Amino acid sequence: xxxxxxxxxxxxxxxxxxxxxxxxxxxxxxxxxxxxxxxxxxxxxxxxxxxxxxxxxxxxxxxxxxxxxxxxxxxxxxxxxxxxxxxxxxxxxxxxxxxxxxxxxxxxxxxxxxxxxxxxxxxxxxxxxxxxxxxxxxxxxxxxxxxxxxxxxxxxxxxxxxxxxxxxxxxxxxxxxxxxxxxxxxxxxxxxxxxxxxxxxxxxxxxxxxxxxxxxxxxxxxxxxxxxxxxxxxxxxxxxxxxxxxxxxxxxxxxxxxxxxxxxxxxxxxxxxxxxxxxxxxxxxxxxxxxxxxxxxxxxxxxxxxxxxxxxxxxxxxxxxxxxxxxxxxxxxxxxxxxxxxxxxxxxxxxxxxxxxxxxxxxxxxxxxxxxxxxxxxxxxxxxxxxxxxxxxxxxxxxxxxxxxxxxxxxxxxxxxxxxxxxxxxxxxxxxxxxxxxxxxxxxxxxxxxxxxxxxxxxxxxxxxxxxxxxxxxxxxxxxxxxxxxxxxxxxxxxxxxxxxxxxxxxxxxxxxxxxxxxxxxxxxxxxxxxxxxxxxxxxxxxxxxxxxx
Amino acid sequence: xxxxxxxxxxxxxxxxxxxxxxxxxxxxxxxxxxxxxxxxxxxxxxxxxxxxxxxxxxxxxxxxxxxxxxxxxxxxxxxxxxxxxxxxxxxxxxxxxxxxxxxxxxxxxxxxxxxxxxxxxxxxxxxxxxxxxxxxxxxxxxxxxxxxxxxxxxxxxxxxxxxxxxxxxxxxxxxxxxxxxxxxxxxxxxxxxxxxxxxxxxxxxxxxxxxxxxxxxxxxxxxxxxxxxxxxxxxxxxxxxxxxxxxxxxxxxxxxxxxxxxxxxxxxxxxxxxxxxxxxxxxxxxxxxxxxxxxxxxxxxxxxxxxxxxxxxxxxxxxxxxxxxxxxxxxxxxxxxxxxxxxxxxxxxxxxxx
Numbered sequence: 001x002x003x004x005x006x007x008x009x010x011x012x013x014x015x016x017x018x019x020x021x022x023x024x025x026x027x028x029x030x031x032x033x034x035x036x037x038x039x040x041x042x043x044x045x046x047x048x049x050x051x052x053x054x055x056x057x058x059x060x061x062x063x064x065x066x067x068x069x070x071x072x073x074x075x076x077x078x079x080x081x082x083x084x085x086x087x088x089x090x091x092x093x094x095x096x097x098x099x100x101x102x103x104x105x106x107x108x109x110x111x112x113x114x115x116x117x118x119x120x121x122x123x124x125x126x127x128x129x130x131x132x133x134x135x136x137x138x139x140x141x142x143x144x145x146x147x148x149x150x151x152x153x154x155x156x157x158x159x160x161x162x163x164x165x166x167x168x169x170x171x172x173x174x175x176x177x178x179x180x181x182x183x184x185x186x187x188x189x190x191x192x193x194x195x196x197x198x199x200x201x202x203x204x205x206x207x208x209x210x211x212x213x214x215x216x217x218x219x220x221x222x223x224x225x226x227x228x229x230x231x232x233x234x235x236x237x238x239x240x241x242x243x244x245x246x247x248x249x250x251x252x253x254x255x256x257x258x259x260x261x262x263x264x265x266x267x268x269x270x271x272x273x274x275x276x277x278x279x280x281x282x283x284x285x286x287x288x289x290x291x292x293x294x295x296x297x298x299x300x301x302x303x304x305x306x307x308x309x310x311x312x313x314x315x316x317x318x319x320x321x322x323x324x325x326x327x328x329x330x331x332x333x334x335x336x337x338x339x340x341x342x343x344x345x346x347x348x349x350x351x352x353x354x355x356x357x358x359x360x361x362x363x364x365x366x367x368x369x370x371x372x373x374x375x376x377x378x379x380x381x382x383x384x385x386x387x388x389x390x391x392x393x394x395x396x397x398x399x400x401x402x403x404x405x406x407x408x409x410x411x412x413x414x415x416x417x418x419x420x421x422x423x424x425x426x427x428x429x430x431x432x433x434x435x436x437x438x439x440x441x442x443x444x445x446x447x448x449x450x451x452x453x454x455x456x457x458x459x460x461x462x463x464x465x466x467x468x469x470x471x472x473x474x475x476x477x478x479x480x481x482x483x484x485x486x487x488x489x490x491x492x493x494x495x496x497x498x499x500x501x502x503x504x505x506x507x508x509x510x511x512x513x514x515x516x517x518x519x520x521x522x523x524x525x526x527x528x529x530x531x532x533x534x535x536x537x538x539x540x541x542x543x544x545x546x547x548x549x550x
Numbered sequence: 551x552x553x554x555x556x557x558x559x560x561x562x563x564x565x566x567x568x569x570x571x572x573x574x575x576x577x578x579x580x581x582x583x584x585x586x587x588x589x590x591x592x593x594x595x596x597x598x599x600x601x602x603x604x605x606x607x608x609x610x611x612x613x614x615x616x617x618x619x620x621x622x623x624x625x626x627x628x629x630x631x632x633x634x635x636x637x638x639x640x641x642x643x644x645x646x647x648x649x650x651x652x653x654x655x656x657x658x659x660x661x662x663x664x665x666x667x668x669x670x671x672x673x674x675x676x677x678x679x680x681x682x683x684x685x686x687x688x689x690x691x692x693x694x695x696x697x698x699x700x701x702x703x704x705x706x707x708x709x710x711x712x713x714x715x716x717x718x719x720x721x722x723x724x725x726x727x728x729x730x731x732x733x734x735x736x737x738x739x740x741x742x743x744x745x746x747x748x749x750x751x752x753x754x755x756x757x758x759x760x761x762x763x764x765x766x767x768x769x770x771x772x773x774x775x776x777x778x779x780x781x782x783x784x785x786x787x788x789x790x791x792x793x794x795x796x797x798x799x800x801x802x803x804x805x806x807x808x809x810x811x812x813x814x815x816x817x818x819x820x821x822x823x824x825x826x827x828x829x830x831x832x833x834x835x836x837x838x839x840x841x842x843x844x845x846x847x848x849x850x851x852x853x854x855x856x857x858x859x860x861x862x863x864x865x866x867x868x869x870x871x872x873x874x875x876x877x878x879x880x881x882x883x884x885x886x887x888x889x890x891x892x893x894x895x896x897x898x899x900x901x902x903x904x
Contacts, residue, residue: 173676179663180641180670181741182693188664191689195680286605 022456027379030369033361034386037424041401042255042393048248048404056249065233065250072229075144075219076212079151083208084201086152086306087159093299094160095167097292098284105300106160107540109307113157114478114536115529116485117217118506122525123310124150124222125510126317129518142224150218153310155208162204163197168284170196199268206265210258214394217487217503221510230254231488234396239492244404251397258393314529318522329523337517339508341497344524347505351528354501355483358422362479363472365423366430370468371460373431374438384435388428395425395488403492415498421489426479433475434468441467477539481532502528592620592777593744595640599649602635609635611801612649617745617794622771622778624792624809626785628824632801633781634673637747640779641670653745664693669743669776673750675734677722683709683733684718690741708736711770728759735763739770746776752787764790785825789813797821819902828877833902840898841878849891851876855884 049056059065094106112120124146128134134141140149170193178188216231223229228236230250238247287296321328333344340347373384402417441464449459487503494504502524509521595617602610609632617623625633638644640651642663651658658666669690677686687708688701696704709715712732717725725733731751738746751767752760768791771778782788788795789809797805797812805817814837816822822835829836846852853871867884869876869892876892884890 171674171676173672173674174678176638176641176643176663177670177672177676177737178678178689178693179643180666180668181690181737182664182667183689184662184664187693192678195678 026368027372027383030365030372030383030387033365034383034424034427037420038389038398039386041398041405044404045248045251045255045397045401048244049252052245052249055245059246059249060253068228068230068233071227072213072231075147075151075227075229076209076215079148079155079212080205080208082148083152083155083159084205086302087156088163088201090156090299090303090306091160091164091167093296094303095164096284097287097296099287099296102284103541105303106164107537109160109303110157110540111311111533111536112153112307113155114481114485114532115154116487116503116506116532117154117215118221118487118503118510119314119485119525119529119532120150120154120310121218121221122506122510122522123314123529124153125518126522127310127313129317130313142222142227144223144227146222147215147219147227150222151208151212151215153306154215154218155211156306158204158208158211162207163200166200167197203265203268206261206268210261210265213261214254214258214396216394216396217507221507231394231396234400235491238400238403244400247400248404251394251400254394255397259389262389311529314522315526318519318526320519329519330527332520333524333527337509337520339512339517340505341500344502344505344509344520346497347500348502348524348528350498350500351484351502352531354419354422354499355480357419358426358483359476359479361419361423362426362430363476366427366434366475367468367472369427370431370434370438371464373435384431387431395421395486396492398424399489399492402489417493418490418499418501419483421493422483422486423479425486425489426476426482429478429482430472430475433471433478437468437471438464474539477535481535484528484532590742590744590774590776592775593653594619594655595745595777595779596652596655597636597640597649598652600636600639600651601647601649602632602639602644603647608647608801609644610639613798613801613803615796615803615806617777617779619777620775621794622780622792624788624795625779625781625798626783626788626795626824627798627804629783631798633783633798634749635801636798637670637749637779637781640745640747641668642666667694667741667743669738669741669746671734671738671746671748671751673753675730677725677730677733677737679722681722682718683714683720683722683725686722686733687718687736687740689737694741704740705736708740711739712736712766728755728763731755731759731763735767739774739776742774743776746778748778748780750782751780752782752784760787767791797824799824814900816900816902822900822902827900830902831873835900835902836876836894837898837900838878840895841876842893842895843878843880843882843884844891844893846891848893850894851892853890853892855886855888855890858884858886 090109094102094109115123125134125141128140128146133139140146174192174196175188178192179185183191213229214231215229216235219227219229220232220235223232230253234247234250234254237243237250285292287293318329319325319327333348336343342350369383369387373380373387398421402421406414406417445463446459449463450456454462485503486501487507490499490501490504491507494500506521506524506528509517509524595615597613597615600610600613601608611632613632613636615623615625615636625636627633635644639646640658642658642661646659653666678689681689684702684705688696688705691701691704705718706715709717712735714729714732714736717729717733722730722733731754735748735751738748748767752763755763764787767780771791780788780791792809794807795809795812796803797817799820805812805821807815812821813825816825816827816835819830822830827835827837829838829841851871851873853869853876855867856870856875857866857868859866861879864879864881865884866879867877869878869890871892878892
């Protein structure tokens with residue numbers, strides 16, 4: 001430790017070469033992790049496409065393929081539009097007014113976003129059942145409208161959090177300046193507020209569009225067999241038809257579109273970062289007039305219907321036994337069911353085991369990677385880019401990549417593939433929480449600690465760790481939540497009872513026609529939905545400023 | 551504020567110095583300014599019994615204020631005293647609990663902010679980040695429906711007026727603090743408002759820039775003829791710019807009057823201290839300039855120097871005496887620990903009422 005007294009680390013060649021060695025060791029683990037579990041599988045998808053390049057071109061030109069592309073983009077556009085149509089008034093109301101229970105409402109609106117997609121699908125099937133829209137003339141089950149509604153429910157959090165959060169912090173002064181300069185209320189909104197919001201709205205719209213393009217479980221269940229998107233078609237080709245070439249071509253197209261859109265979204269946000277006046281203050285106003293009260297009640301009502309409706313319906317259906325109510329659906333979760341290799345409860349046990357393993361791995365890798373990323377350099381930038389890509393990559397593409405890359409191994413025995421994929425998917429959540437916090441630490445604090453006698457390791461322990469550990473728990477918590485609900489990649493990788501998870505159980509049960517097992521699938525949905533929601537809400541309320549994943 | 555006394559006394563003298571500056575300034579710039587700016591018929595402002603409440607707190611408590619056409623009025627007071635709220639109330643940005651505000655005798659109740667046609671310069675500038683400098687400055691004209699060519703001409707005039715010729719195409723986030731301040735001022739001036747309100751216009755500037763802009767504001771106020779309400783927490787800034795001054799505390803007006811009068815006749819100890827007086831003994835205020843260092847034989851007070859600050863032209867001292875610490879200024883050097891004799895010019899002592 002005495003070596004660093006008076007010798008700031010990089011001052012001598014010796015110190016800097018030792019630093020480099022440390023950096024390399026720290027970087028080696030995340031690089032190997034991402035290389036084997038992310039880059040290689042995607043490379044295999046790429047290689048498979050090249051191998052069958054003639055067939056690939058032919059497939060892309062088929063009318064049925066074009067129809068799938070059109071539907072994918074069309075439903076995503078419609079979902080995005082609807083999400084903003086409903087989400088913006090809610091975002092505005094929550095951003096504008098200060099009222100008791102505001103943070104609770106903001107938290108509740110985020111719950112749908114963290115819910116597993118299959119729980120959302122179950123909730124909407126329940127809603128249609130409760131409203132009598134599941135059959136007859138107004139059969140919404142397996143319709144485009146059902147898909148769109150579910151996408152709105154799922155994505156509304158993006159609008160409320162991203163746009164609303166930005167809106168709250170937007171300085172009121174510019175609007176007041178416009179008003180004093182002669183702009184009416186609506187004109188000030190159009191000419192001052194809207195231009196400041198547009199980049200954020202555009203960024204959020206791109207995110208919602210991306211999520212809708214890569215939506216998988218919701219479309220599989222709520223859209224029905226006739227409504228194929230690129231994502232569900234990859235699954236159909238690979239799992240049902242075993243045509244890996246076709247699946248790889250589609251996955252590559254999907255990956256390309258997603259990467260371009262993600263890069264565009266990032267660029268958009270950076271470019272417009274300076275175009276708005278944010279003073280960090282909270283500009284929410286009290287609800288002190290009649291018109292404001294009416295407005296707020298309307299907004300809260302809308303949020304309650306959109307978010308609360310499907311959830312309430314799900315709980316109602318899970319408790320419904322015959323013509324009355326009871327807990328039979330829940331107690332039945334421990335029973336063996338003919339359709340499933342193991343009981344739903346055992347599947348939930350697998351899910352929890354995988355989630356903990358995935359979160360642990362993601363945290364360890366994330367801890368090492370975050371230090372490399374924060375210390376900058378080309379290695380840090382490369383790692384940052386590589387580690388955040390899984391967030392945009394569709395889980396189905398990842399699952400397909402694993403199938404292709406690890407085909408040489410006996411998949412039936414490789415239980416570890418599922419948690420490994422989940423760890424890759426969870427890593428961006430860990431980094432998303434930790435990296436900004438580490439970056440926010442003033443570098444002079446580290447220098448001060450070093451000058452006061454702390455070794456590099458000790459600097460990390462005393463300065464970085466206390467700040468980062470909070471963020472690490474948040475990130476790990478989200479990794480757990482994401483893993484518990486993960487369906488896309490798991491649906492490719494799960495083979496047999498040992499790797500059978502709760503979302504797979506819900507999928508099998510929901511896919512069955514008839515009402516016999518409906519109750520149990522709803523009950524299982526309620527259980528894993530509750531687990532995930534509790535994790536998310538705990539994180540939400542213990543979250544410090546600056547630590548956020550959404 | 552340890553230098554308050556100095557600032558107070560220097561600006562007292564500075565007022566006469568400023569006259570000189572103003573004269574030379576006029577000579578140098580008068581043509582440019584009158585041609586560029588033109589003149590405005592300043593409005594008369596009547597604030598009567600205005601109360602503004604935020605929930606349980608009363609930000610303005612029955613405030614009365616009259617500002618004559620073309621007058622520069624400074625509103626001073628510590629932070630949180632309600633001075634900014636007063637400006638926002640006049641602008642129509644705060645709802646009045648009671649009282650009314652009139653412009654040229656016309657009650658503004660029910661007139662929306664955008665129909666009041668006032669100029670307000672925000673402390674935080676509040677420039678529109680998505681617009682360039684010219685679009686910021688021309689915003690008010692555009693809202694009033696001015697033609698494009700007229701806007702362009704006027705924007706250039708006003709930019710020239712604030713010394714930012716050629717800045718029109720700049721992005722707002724590329725401006726320095728002083729430039730942003732000038733753009734904010736130009737934006738408020740462009741529509742030639744009858745009433746110009748400035749909320750701490752110099753607060754975020756360094757000292758040199760603040761002095762430069764003070765100078766420009768004074769010149770513009772005289773040349774353009776707006777009625778001006780200038781809010782500041784800095785009494786020296788108020789003295790430098792204003793004809794009259796309003797001192798506020800806890801949402802109420804404590805004293806109003808011409809600057810020199812308020813300084814030399816503070817209504818109470820709060821006003822005296824806020825305006826920079828530091829020697830307040832019971833009911834007497836001894837201005838710093840009324841105390842002189844004298845030979846021991848002529849001294850009416852003896853004391854030991856405990857603080858000696860070199861301030862360029864003079865020394866600022868705190869002397870421990872039997873009457874307590876005494877603040878004064880001398881032109882001769884004194885060292886900490888020296889014993890010196892003091893004499894007070896009793897004709898300049900100000901009695902405090904109450």
